Amino acid sequence: MPDQDRKKTAPIIATVVHVESIGTSFRRITLRSDSFRSISESCVGGHLKLLFRKSGSLDYAELARADSDWRSQCVARTYTMRSVRAEQREIDIEFALHPLTSGPGAAWARGAVTGDEILLTRPSERKLNRLNAQWYLIVCDSCSLPAACAAIHSLPSEARGVVIINSDDEHDASRVASMREGFKAHHIRRDLSLPPSVVAARHIGGLRSLDIPYGDVECFVVGESRVVKEVKRYVHHGLQIDTDGMYFSAYWKQDHTQDEHKQAKRAERDRPEPSSEFSDQNLVIPGA
Numbered sequence: 001m002p003d004q005d006r007k008k009t010a011p012i013i014a015t016v017v018h019v020e021s022i023g024t025s026f027r028r029i030t031l032r033s034d035s036f037r038s039i040s041e042s043c044v045g046g047h048l049k050l051l052f053r054k055s056g057s058l059d060y061a062e063l064a065r066a067d068s069d070w071r072s073q074c075v076a077r078t079y080t081m082r083s084v085r086a087e088q089r090e091i092d093i094e095f096a097l098h099p100l101t102s103g104p105g106a107a108w109a110r111g112a113v114t115g116d117e118i119l120l121t122r123p124s125e126r127k128l129n130r131l132n133a134q135w136y137l138i139v140c141d142s143c144s145l146p147a148a149c150a151a152i153h154s155l156p157s158e159a160r161g162v163v164i165i166n167s168d169d170e171h172d173a174s175r176v177a178s179m180r181e182g183f184k185a186h187h188i189r190r191d192l193s194l195p196p197s198v199v200a201a202r203h204i205g206g207l208r209s210l211d212i213p214y215g216d217v218e219c220f221v222v223g224e225s226r227v228v229k230e231v232k233r234y235v236h237h238g239l240q241i242d243t244d245g246m247y248f249s250a251y252w253k254q255d256h257t258q259d260e261h262k263q264a265k266r267a268e269r270d271r272p273e274p275s276s277e278f279s280d281q282n283l284v285i286p287g288a
């Protein structure tokens, strides 16, 4: 790899300068680093990786060197940059804390205190590119709620739409709805004892109850694999919206580890689309 590219990908060491609870299930952690001076507002909603040292690996200063082999020495988890204050050299990340996510990411966020150091990669550009649609459909769960909030934050004040949130805390809905006057929020209580098909059916039920306008609709859908797949099918075949180029991201799969999910995604990419017409035959409609 050329030296210049190595420099670009060398991780950053940041220090925790503030930790704050948001509602009952989130922790907002503010990180500071000189490198954040050059991060632009267009990266709010972009992704970065937090890098947790494996036991026996080099220390952070050595891992942050341009030529270090940090990829093999660290466990990585992806997060959304929720906000940036370049002048103060600060960024915020919001961590969802719920019983199932007890891996390295949630464990670090739970225990983080002011003065702790962490290693991270540079954020990508934001994921929602079209900021002038007439109407937005945003679907998220607890871990993708920060991405949904960052997306809404990037929209003009007159933007309109709906957010469907699948999380533990119904107050998440009012928090999101208060960000933009033209946004309504629809909460679906998270219940991990349900199979993903039922959770997906609840989302489709929520979508059916909404008054989605015809015309210029943009989607931003991030969540569990089955939910994202069924929502996309409904939007495409049921609502006849061309989803090409819109952001649909299945970032986790129930009962799968991250590695298993990555493998399943790769296999899925190689398989052809199963059906050209939306049908809820395979969905279990709760209470039906």
Ligand SMILES: Cc1cc2nc3c(=O)[nH]c(=O)nc-3n(C[C@H](O)[C@H](O)[C@H](O)COP(=O)(O)OP(=O)(O)OC[C@H]3O[C@@H](n4cnc5c(N)ncnc54)[C@H](O)[C@@H]3O)c2cc1C
Binding pocket: 047, 077, 078, 079, 080, 081, 093, 094, 095, 096, 097, 100, 101, 102, 103, 104, 105, 106, 107, 141, 142, 143, 144, 146, 147, 251, 252, 253, 254, 255, 256, 257, 258
């Ligand atoms: C692009 C992207 C952006 C992300 N942004 C954020 C963010 O801003 N804030 C944040 O908190 N997380 C975010 N995540 C999720 C994050 O990367 C981790 O997956 C999460 O913090 C759990 O990490 P962990 O190491 O604690 O547990 P892991 O060891 O990664 O996972 C433990 C188990 O929890 C399951 N799991 C993952 N997500 C959920 C969920 N929503 N509900 C129930 N179970 C789940 C996984 O299937 C896994 O089996 C993002 C992920 C992606 C891909």
